[in-house]
Amino acid sequence: MDESVVDNYAKLSAEVKKHTGDHLFVMSHYRNDQVQKALYEQDKKTAALPGASEHQTGLALNVYVSHYAGTGFLKSSAGQFVDKSCWKYGFIIRYPLVKKHITGIRFEPWHIRYVGLPHSEIIYKKGLNT
Numbered sequence: 790m791d792e793s794v795v796d797n798y799a800k801l802s803a804e805v806k807k808h809t810g811d812h813l814f815v816m817s818h819y820r821n822d823q824v825q826k827a828l829y830e831q832d833k834k835t836a837a838l839p840g841a842s843e844h845q846t847g848l849a850l851n852v853y854v855s856h857y858a859g860t861g862f863l864k865s866s867a868g869q870f871v872d873k874s875c876w877k878y879g880f881i882i883r884y885p886l887v888k889k890h891i892t893g894i895r896f897e898p899w900h901i902r903y904v905g906l907p908h909s910e911i912i913y914k915k916g917l918n919t
Protein backbone atom coordinates (compact mmCIF):
# COMPACT_ATOMS: atom_id res chain seq x y z
CA MET A 790 0.00 0.00 0.00
CA ASP A 791 1.00 3.61 -0.35
CA GLU A 792 3.31 4.85 2.44
CA SER A 793 0.81 7.53 3.44
CA VAL A 794 -1.70 4.83 4.33
CA VAL A 795 0.47 2.67 6.59
CA ASP A 796 0.59 4.74 9.81
CA ASN A 797 -3.05 5.77 9.54
CA TYR A 798 -4.18 2.21 8.99
CA ALA A 799 -2.14 1.16 12.05
CA LYS A 800 -3.97 3.82 14.11
CA LEU A 801 -7.37 2.73 12.79
CA SER A 802 -6.59 -0.91 13.45
CA ALA A 803 -5.42 -0.13 17.02
CA GLU A 804 -8.63 1.81 17.71
CA VAL A 805 -10.78 -1.03 16.35
CA LYS A 806 -9.00 -3.42 18.70
CA LYS A 807 -9.38 -1.02 21.64
CA HIS A 808 -13.10 -0.36 21.08
CA THR A 809 -14.32 -3.75 19.89
CA GLY A 810 -11.67 -6.29 20.87
CA ASP A 811 -11.46 -7.43 17.25
CA HIS A 812 -8.35 -7.55 15.14
CA LEU A 813 -8.85 -5.79 11.81
CA PHE A 814 -7.33 -7.71 8.92
CA VAL A 815 -6.51 -6.57 5.39
CA MET A 816 -7.88 -8.90 2.73
CA SER A 817 -6.81 -6.89 -0.29
CA HIS A 818 -4.53 -3.89 -0.80
CA TYR A 819 -2.44 -2.74 -3.77
CA ARG A 820 -3.06 -4.57 -7.03
CA ASN A 821 -1.01 -4.16 -10.15
CA ASP A 822 -2.59 -4.23 -13.60
CA GLN A 823 -1.87 -7.92 -14.06
CA VAL A 824 -3.62 -8.91 -10.81
CA GLN A 825 -6.60 -6.67 -11.53
CA LYS A 826 -6.85 -8.15 -15.04
CA ALA A 827 -6.88 -11.68 -13.60
CA LEU A 828 -9.58 -10.75 -11.05
CA TYR A 829 -11.65 -9.14 -13.77
CA GLU A 830 -11.39 -12.20 -15.96
CA GLN A 831 -12.58 -14.37 -13.04
CA ASP A 832 -15.57 -12.19 -12.15
CA LYS A 833 -16.58 -9.38 -14.48
CA LYS A 834 -19.66 -8.54 -12.39
CA THR A 835 -17.83 -7.58 -9.20
CA ALA A 836 -14.24 -6.78 -10.20
CA ALA A 837 -13.47 -3.36 -11.65
CA LEU A 838 -12.03 -3.04 -15.13
CA PRO A 839 -8.22 -3.14 -15.15
CA GLY A 840 -7.08 0.48 -14.73
CA ALA A 841 -10.33 1.47 -13.00
CA SER A 842 -9.82 -0.13 -9.60
CA GLU A 843 -8.96 2.05 -6.61
CA HIS A 844 -6.75 -0.80 -5.47
CA GLN A 845 -4.36 0.11 -8.26
CA THR A 846 -3.69 3.45 -6.53
CA GLY A 847 -2.35 1.79 -3.37
CA LEU A 848 -4.81 3.91 -1.36
CA ALA A 849 -7.65 1.39 -0.97
CA LEU A 850 -7.96 -1.56 1.36
CA ASN A 851 -10.52 -4.32 1.80
CA VAL A 852 -10.79 -5.09 5.51
CA TYR A 853 -12.49 -7.73 7.63
CA VAL A 854 -12.58 -9.24 11.08
CA SER A 855 -12.84 -12.88 12.07
CA HIS A 856 -16.29 -14.29 11.09
CA TYR A 857 -17.34 -11.01 9.41
CA ALA A 858 -16.16 -10.38 5.87
CA GLY A 859 -17.77 -8.92 2.78
CA THR A 860 -21.29 -7.59 3.24
CA GLY A 861 -21.40 -9.16 6.71
CA PHE A 862 -18.57 -6.87 7.85
CA LEU A 863 -21.03 -4.10 8.73
CA LYS A 864 -22.87 -6.46 11.10
CA SER A 865 -19.80 -6.67 13.32
CA SER A 866 -18.92 -4.09 15.99
CA ALA A 867 -15.65 -3.54 14.15
CA GLY A 868 -17.52 -2.90 10.89
CA GLN A 869 -19.78 -0.39 12.60
CA PHE A 870 -16.77 1.29 14.20
CA VAL A 871 -15.04 1.54 10.81
CA ASP A 872 -18.25 2.88 9.22
CA LYS A 873 -18.64 5.66 11.80
CA SER A 874 -15.05 6.47 12.70
CA CYS A 875 -12.63 5.64 9.88
CA TRP A 876 -12.72 9.30 8.81
CA LYS A 877 -10.75 10.18 11.97
CA TYR A 878 -7.82 8.27 10.50
CA GLY A 879 -8.11 9.67 6.99
CA PHE A 880 -10.31 6.96 5.44
CA ILE A 881 -13.75 6.99 3.85
CA ILE A 882 -16.20 4.24 2.93
CA ARG A 883 -15.84 4.71 -0.76
CA TYR A 884 -18.94 2.93 -2.07
CA PRO A 885 -21.94 3.62 0.20
CA LEU A 886 -25.31 2.02 -0.46
CA VAL A 887 -27.17 5.25 -1.21
CA LYS A 888 -24.69 6.28 -3.91
CA LYS A 889 -24.86 3.08 -5.91
CA HIS A 890 -26.88 4.82 -8.62
CA ILE A 891 -24.00 7.30 -9.04
CA THR A 892 -20.90 5.16 -8.51
CA GLY A 893 -22.31 2.14 -10.31
CA ILE A 894 -20.58 0.08 -7.63
CA ARG A 895 -22.42 -2.13 -5.14
CA PHE A 896 -22.29 -1.22 -1.44
CA GLU A 897 -18.88 -2.23 -0.13
CA PRO A 898 -18.66 -1.54 3.64
CA TRP A 899 -15.29 -3.31 3.66
CA HIS A 900 -13.63 -1.11 1.03
CA ILE A 901 -11.94 1.86 2.67
CA ARG A 902 -10.11 4.51 0.71
CA TYR A 903 -7.44 6.76 2.16
CA VAL A 904 -7.97 10.41 1.30
CA GLY A 905 -6.24 11.92 4.37
CA LEU A 906 -7.35 14.51 6.86
CA PRO A 907 -8.99 17.01 6.62
CA HIS A 908 -10.59 15.59 3.44
CA SER A 909 -12.00 12.51 5.16
CA GLU A 910 -13.59 14.66 7.86
CA ILE A 911 -15.17 17.01 5.32
CA ILE A 912 -16.45 14.12 3.19
CA TYR A 913 -17.90 12.33 6.24
CA LYS A 914 -19.44 15.35 7.96
CA LYS A 915 -20.95 16.80 4.80
CA GLY A 916 -22.22 13.37 3.79
CA LEU A 917 -20.46 13.60 0.45
CA ASN A 918 -20.01 9.83 0.42
CA THR A 919 -23.47 8.98 1.73
Ligand SMILES: [Zn+2]
Pocket residue numbers: 817844849850851899900901
Ligand atom coordinates in the same frame (compact mmCIF):
# COMPACT_ATOMS: atom_id res chain seq x y z
ZN1 LIG B 1 -11.90 -2.96 -2.47
